[in-house]
Amino acid sequence: NAGVTQTPKFRILKIGQSMTLQCAQDMNHNYMYWYRQDPGMGLKLIYYSVGAGITDKGEVPNGYNVSRSTTEDFPLRLELAAPSQTSVYFCASVPSTSGAYEQYFGPGTRLTVT
Amino acid sequence: GEDVEQSLFLSVREGDSSVINCTYTDSSSTYLYWYKQEPGAGLQLLTYIFSNMDMKQDQRLTVLLNKKDKHLSLRIADTQTGDSAIYFCASAPIQDDKIIFGKGTRLHILP
Numbered sequence: 001n002a003g004v005t006q007t008p009k010f011r012i013l014k015i016g017q018s019m020t021l022q023c024a025q026d027m028n029h030n031y032m033y034w035y036r037q038d039p040g041m042g043l044k045l046i047y048y049s050v051g052a053g054i055t056d057k058g059e060v061p062n063g064y065n066v067s068r069s070t071t072e073d074f075p076l077r078l079e080l081a082a083p084s085q086t087s088v089y090f091c092a093s094v095p096s097t098s099g100a101y102e103q104y105f106g107p108g109t110r111l112t113v114t
Numbered sequence: 115g116e117d118v119e120q121s122l123f124l125s126v127r128e129g130d131s132s133v134i135n136c137t138y139t140d141s142s143s144t145y146l147y148w149y150k151q152e153p154g155a156g157l158q159l160l161t162y163i164f165s166n167m168d169m170k171q172d173q174r175l176t177v178l179l180n181k182k183d184k185h186l187s188l189r190i191a192d193t194q195t196g197d198s199a200i201y202f203c204a205s206a207p208i209q210d211d212k213i214i215f216g217k218g219t220r221l222h223i224l225p
Binding site for chain 1: 122145149154155156159211216217218
């Protein structure tokens with residue numbers, strides 16, 4: 001298994017540009033999550049999904065959109081990039097059969113908006 | 115809302131034990147976790163403890179849970195340079211599909 005993969009690893013955007021951060025997992029996990037990590041601030045949940053076709057907002061959803069058309073993929077869309085969205089973005093997944101919510105994390109996407 | 119607090123920085127000499135502390139607010143939390151993040155990488159689950167346990171040991175790692183005080187600690191015995199990382203405490207409230215993370219404790223190893 002490749003686990004949780006994220007692309008791209010790095011990206012620089014200009015203010016107002018749009019992009020999609022890709023996340024995929026090959027472990028047949030139902031639960032998937034998007035976090036952003038700012039220096040010294042820990043992880044903040046952006047959106048999450050408990051299965052294909054179902055998404056919910058997390059703590060900081062403004063400026064982002066998600067979709068979950070398949071179990072494997074959970075892309076995160078930035079429509080109008082702003083400097084406040086400069087961060088490292090992590091995708092994670094959880095096996096739905098796991099009572100312990102063991103999250104498997106991807107390697108992250110470092111995004112800079114200038 | 116739910117909150118998880120931990121100190122931001124800990125410095126320990128190589129070979130000594132490291133103790134990283136965490137407090138949480140949600141008494142309904144069923145599982146409590148410790149994750150490790152090395153530079154430039156994602157988070158990796160180190161260990162977790164179920165809320166009806168007081169202690170869990172896994173090789174050099176010992177997790178202690180005090181439910182009354184809502185206090186969780188991670189002890190790393192014989193700290194090595196490879197233990198240098200950020201350690202995140204996290205809790206899973208019973209009524210939620212989400213995990214609440216602390217801000218992370220950066221562990222620095224002194225020679």
